[in-house]
Amino acid sequence: MDTHDVSGTLELAQSIQRREKTLADSQARKGQRPARHPRNQVILRFQLHLMAFRIRVLSKGPQDFTIKSSFVPLAYVPCVAPLSALKKTMIDDLLLETHHRGTYLLVRAVTPQNYITAVMAIVEDEKGDVLMAQLYHQDDGRAEDILVEGMVLIIKEPYFKLMSDGGYGLRVDHLSDVVFLAANDERIPSSWQQESAQQSATALAWKTKGNSHVKESSYRSAIACYTRALVCAPTPEETHTIRLNRSLAFLKTQEYDAALSDAEFAMTSASSVKKPVEKALFRKAQALYSLERYRECCEVLKDLRLEYPDNTAAKSELTRAISRLAEQTHGKYPFKQMYAEAACLQPPRLDRATYLGPVAVQPAGSRGRGLFTTKAVKAGDLLFCEKAFAHAFDDQKADSGCNTTMLIDPESRSGTIGSQSDLINMTVQKLHRNPSLLPLITDLHHGAYQPVDAAEVDGQPVVDTFLIRRIIALNCFGCPLSTLTSYQHDRSLSSSLSTTSALEKEKEEKNAFHSCGLWPTASYINHSCDSNARRSFVGDMMVARATRDLPAGTELTWWYQQPWPRQPAQSKNNKLHSHWGFACACAQATSPAALAKRDALAAGLRRYVLSLGARELRDGDAVAVRIQGAADAMAATYGAPASDVPRLAVWMAVQSALVKMLKAGGLGMGPVVLRPVRMVELLLAALAALGFVIDAGAALVVRRWGLLATDVVDLWLLLRDAYYLAAPELVTAAEGYARTAHRIVFGEDETFESYGGV
Numbered sequence: 001m002d003t004h005d006v007s008g009t010l011e012l013a014q015s016i017q018r019r020e021k022t023l024a025d026s027q028a029r030k031g032q033r034p035a036r037h038p039r040n041q042v043i044l045r046f047q048l049h050l051m052a053f054r055i056r057v058l059s060k061g062p063q064d065f066t067i068k069s070s071f072v073p074l075a076y077v078p079c080v081a082p083l084s085a086l087k088k089t090m091i092d093d094l095l096l097e098t099h100h101r102g103t104y105l106l107v108r109a110v111t112p113q114n115y116i117t118a119v120m121a122i123v124e125d126e127k128g129d130v131l132m133a134q135l136y137h138q139d140d141g142r143a144e145d146i147l148v149e150g151m152v153l154i155i156k157e158p159y160f161k162l163m164s165d166g167g168y169g170l171r172v173d174h175l176s177d178v179v180f181l182a183a184n185d186e187r188i189p190s191s192w193q194q195e196s197a198q199q200s201a202t203a204l205a206w207k208t209k210g211n212s213h214v215k216e217s218s219y220r221s222a223i224a225c226y227t228r229a230l231v232c233a234p235t236p237e238e239t240h241t242i243r244l245n246r247s248l249a250f251l252k253t254q255e256y257d258a259a260l261s262d263a264e265f266a267m268t269s270a271s272s273v274k275k276p277v278e279k280a281l282f283r284k285a286q287a288l289y290s291l292e293r294y295r296e297c298c299e300v301l302k303d304l305r306l307e308y309p310d311n312t313a314a315k316s317e318l319t320r321a322i323s324r325l326a327e328q329t330h331g332k333y334p335f336k337q338m339y340a341e342a343a344c345l346q347p348p349r350l351d352r353a354t355y356l357g358p359v360a361v362q363p364a365g366s367r368g369r370g371l372f373t374t375k376a377v378k379a380g381d382l383l384f385c386e387k388a389f390a391h392a393f394d395d396q397k398a399d400s401g402c403n404t405t406m407l408i409d410p411e412s413r414s415g416t417i418g419s420q421s422d423l424i425n426m427t428v429q430k431l432h433r434n435p436s437l438l439p440l441i442t443d444l445h446h447g448a449y450q451p452v453d454a455a456e457v458d459g460q461p462v463v464d465t466f467l468i469r470r471i472i473a474l475n476c477f478g479c480p481l482s483t484l485t486s487y488q489h490d491r492s493l494s495s496s497l498s499t500t501s502a503l504e505k506e507k508e509e510k511n512a513f514h515s516c517g518l519w520p521t522a523s524y525i526n527h528s529c530d531s532n533a534r535r536s537f538v539g540d541m542m543v544a545r546a547t548r549d550l551p552a553g554t555e556l557t558w559w560y561q562q563p564w565p566r567q568p569a570q571s572k573n574n575k576l577h578s579h580w581g582f583a584c585a586c587a588q589a590t591s592p593a594a595l596a597k598r599d600a601l602a603a604g605l606r607r608y609v610l611s612l613g614a615r616e617l618r619d620g621d622a623v624a625v626r627i628q629g630a631a632d633a634m635a636a637t638y639g640a641p642a643s644d645v646p647r648l649a650v651w652m653a654v655q656s657a658l659v660k661m662l663k664a665g666g667l668g669m670g671p672v673v674l675r676p677v678r679m680v681e682l683l684l685a686a687l688a689a690l691g692f693v694i695d696a697g698a699a700l701v702v703r704r705w706g707l708l709a710t711d712v713v714d715l716w717l718l719l720r721d722a723y724y725l726a727a728p729e730l731v732t733a734a735e736g737y738a739r740t741a742h743r744i745v746f747g748e749d750e751t752f753e754s755y756g757g758v
């Protein structure tokens with residue numbers, strides 16, 4: 001939704017064509033055992049490539065723009081068999097384009113590694129045969145520690161394939177398909193053992209080694225040592241300390257489930273080994289905070305404060321956790337502060353909690369599941385304010401904007417530009433580190449993809465990368481740094497409201513974002529062109545508000561793609577069908593004949609508006625009458641009332657005429673002689689076309705809210721200004737509606753005064 005989609009472009013078509021050729025070539029060689037190149041040649045070739053790559057990176061200027069293409073490979077499921085059930089195989093036995101189910105490879109890296117879209121190195125088996133191995137979705141932050149020269153690993157059910165450069169190698173997409181062996185692991189053949197003397201080291205020695213890794217901030221190595229210590233018959237006292245220390249290391253590697261489990265163990269064992277419980281409580285609280293379990297976190301910190309009142313860190317952590325709990329419970333946020341935080345944090349991930357308001361996931365008939373209101377809400381009410389599960393920020397202004405990725409899925413022939421491939425990595429990594437969060441994501445809609453029925457194997461969580469890709473493709477949202485700043489950036493009526501197709505296209509591009517994120521609750525909202533909810537963003541927080549009064553039990557909807565005046569014309573709806581697999585019900589509403597007539601009227605009006613010169617505009621009233629007449633004729637081409645099918649073509653036509661008049665002088669301040677009442681009529685006509693039902697007599701009352709396009713805030717503000725001259729008694733009401741519109745569109749009304757010039 002709102003991601004920068006490049007499906008249908010020539011560039012994408014060419015990339016897909018090349019890819020299909022490679023795929024066809026590789027399928028033709030499926031099952032073959034390729035001629036092996038000599039070991040030295042393979043290693044030398046890799047090293048030369050590595051050198052060339054490093055030179056390219058070093059010589060790249062900050063402004064050099066590169067687009068990396070990343071192809072989604074054909075999906076395959078992760079290995080779900082335990083290692084003990086697999087048979088060892090050797091490189092020489094591997095067949096091209098084959099997943100070697102039921103087997104595993106034991107290999108060792110024999111070159112330095114390279115990291116582009118995957119971590120790569122040449123690996124050898126025990127016979128000395130070599131191959132390139134590519135490990136995808138590894139932790140970006142520690143890529144340089146992975147597959148380093150000399151490292152030994154087990155690749156479960158190896159996938160041997162042709163690479164895009166015509167060579168061949170191993171490709172690993174699922175994290176649980178690789179087992180990295182610690183230097184002293186017994187499974188390492190003796191000829192490869194580097195630290196054989198340590199095989200018999202004691203728990204104490206491993207613990208000490210772990211501690212020194214912590215001092216060097218090598219937390220993964222520390223975890224490996226502590227884990228090793230725990231199997232060396234430690235005393236109860238040692239076990240307590242080792243798990244307490246490992247909890248800290250797990251916090252640093254963002255493995256919060258494991259950090260919590262170790263801290264809880266240390267808490268319960270503290271009394272029997274006569275140790276203070278202070279550190280264990282603190283680490284437990286930190287893990288709970290990171291898992292967004294703020295209530296439990298507060299409880300733990302309160303206990304800690306009671307027992308250790310001098311612990312100042314606990315005091316400040318408690319204050320922080322109480323703030324999160326308040327946000328989570330009451331949905332009250334300091335939005336102005338959040339804008340400031342989003343502006344200075346890189347990436348803009350805010351330390352804020354998710355609030356879920358009066359909403360619940362329920363069955364939604366043929367649409368699958370949907371999100372419904374659990375009580376009546378008013379237009380502008382907060383439905384939820386959700387923190388992204390994962391958020392990939394692509395700063396178009398900074399250096400990172402010079403390196404962007406085009407993610408191409410040849411199967412669905414679609415492509416997006418921006419940070420979606422980073423989002424996949426982040427999500428896979430976060431789930432791998434915190435398996436308790438798996439159901440939150442794997443329950444999301446994934447179309448026809450059939451995931452494996454296993455959550456864990458050999459003590460590792462099974463995170464099916466292809467399932468995550470599918471979930472992200474169907475559920476991720478493109479997002480700006482903030483909706484308000486993105487709109488304000490080019491807020492001017494003349495650029496934001498228009499009728500010409502070129503500008504529509506431009507507007508469409510403005511609405512597509514390179515940054516994106518995954519918001520699980522928001523993902524349950526189904527599409528409707530005439531939506532009743534609206535999303536906005538501040539950093540990685542998504543704010544969702546009702547766009548009209550809704551009774552309890554109403555299904556919430558919003559648009560996956562902004563509706564267009566020619567909707568239900570064919571092109572825009574195609575993506576709903578090709579990507580999300582449904583046809584929007586509103587697409588059937590208009591006959592081709594009615595559409596043709598509407599288009600002709602819109603084109604006529606556009607020509608008329610373009611032709612207006614200073615002389616014609618001097619009689620603004622006459623112009624307004626002509627516009628109103630054309631708008632009425634266009635309205636007659638709609639078969640349903642505007643409250644059922646918003647008349648976007650009418651809205652845009654009226655607005656474009658208003659723009660022209662406002663630019664020429666507006667309400668009597670320039671050459672245009674337009675009576676304020678006429679201005680009010682035109683503005684009310686534009687709002688009515690969007691489906692607003694408004695009583696504008698002695699009082700101004702919105703009976704029903706219409707479609708909340710971003711520009712609606714401006715329409716209401718213009719109405720307020722027109723009422724200053726036409727009917728001052730209605731100014732307050734108009735401003736109140738402008739404020740509500742601002743709250744819906746931008747998520748808050750704290751900035752309304754500065755936006756609306758009140």
Ligand SMILES: C[S@@+](CC[C@H](N)C(=O)[O-])C[C@H]1O[C@@H](n2cnc3c(N)ncnc32)[C@H](O)[C@@H]1O
Pocket residue numbers: 366367368369370444445474475523524525526527528579580581582583584585
């Ligand atoms: C982001 S998910 C929305 C939640 C989804 N309905 C579920 O059950 O999890 C998008 C998918 O919902 C379904 N969907 C959304 N809007 C729809 C609509 N207006 N009509 C039919 N199906 C719709 C489609 O299957 C689409 O691929």
